[in-house]
């Protein structure tokens with residue numbers, strides 16, 4: 001199924017997987033709404049997409065703030081008419097052990113990784129339901145399938161996204177003709193580790209980069225495109241994408 005002319009909202013579009021997916025979808029003819037908080041990054045990306053002949057709009061949006069999400073979706077609909085594709089991708093992973101009691105970071109992960117997805121989905125769904133058509137792609141993780149030390153809260157948020165994705169598929173697919181895909185990447189080279197405040201945990205993740213070849217953000221963009229382009233009758237419900245050298 002072609003995504004030519006489809007309107008896509010991408011959260012977390014200012015870097016990493018979101019930015020790579022925005023470039024990929026725009027290059028394949030989609031009109032993309034780029035949502036994140038760093039407006040300078042979004043403006044750069046819009047200009048890159050437009051220079052390549054694509055269409056994009058910057059949506060300065062904090063997925064935790066419902067009013068901000070509603071305003072961003074309204075701006076996108078005003079510019080491009082509707083929303084056909086939602087890529088719920090904004091997230092953060094400030095890892096640390098539970099006994100360090102970094103409660104602010106726990107709450108932030110719950111707010112962005114779970115509530116952010118709920119806020120954005122709620123703002124977009126009426127447009128999809130109204131047209132009886134749509135595709136929602138949620139970024140979970142290998143951490144949405146397994147639990148790792150130092151990642152308890154992050155894993156809890158990503159397990160929630162894996163569960164939510166399956167529930168959304170069950171409730172939205174037949175009834176509203178909305179496909180739902182849960183993407184579960186292993187280690188991807190992005191800015192995700194910049195949020196880690198515990199020096200030992202940060203060192204551990206930096207060391208990992210010297211031990212194996214990470215996926216590139218473009219690899220996940222390619223995966224998202226594959227799911228979106230699958231035939232109308234086919235829903236790629238879950239995709240687990242790993243670096244070949246990540247054997248755990």
Ligand SMILES: NC(=O)c1ccc[n+]([C@@H]2O[C@H](COP(=O)([O-])OP(=O)(O)OC[C@H]3O[C@@H](n4cnc5c(N)ncnc54)[C@H](OP(=O)(O)O)[C@@H]3O)[C@@H](O)[C@H]2O)c1
Nearest residue numbers: 012014016017036037038062063090091141188190191192
């Ligand atoms: N990298 C990996 O190894 C890996 C593996 C599996 C899953 N993932 C998941 O992939 C997704 C994308 O992460 P990434 O690896 O591409 O890291 P990244 O480069 O750090 O991207 C994270 C994105 O989330 C956005 N974001 C954070 N808080 C936000 C908020 N409150 N409102 C709106 N946007 C917000 C950031 O934009 P602003 O700061 O500009 O708002 C940024 O664009 C995340 O859900 C992550 O959990 C990553």
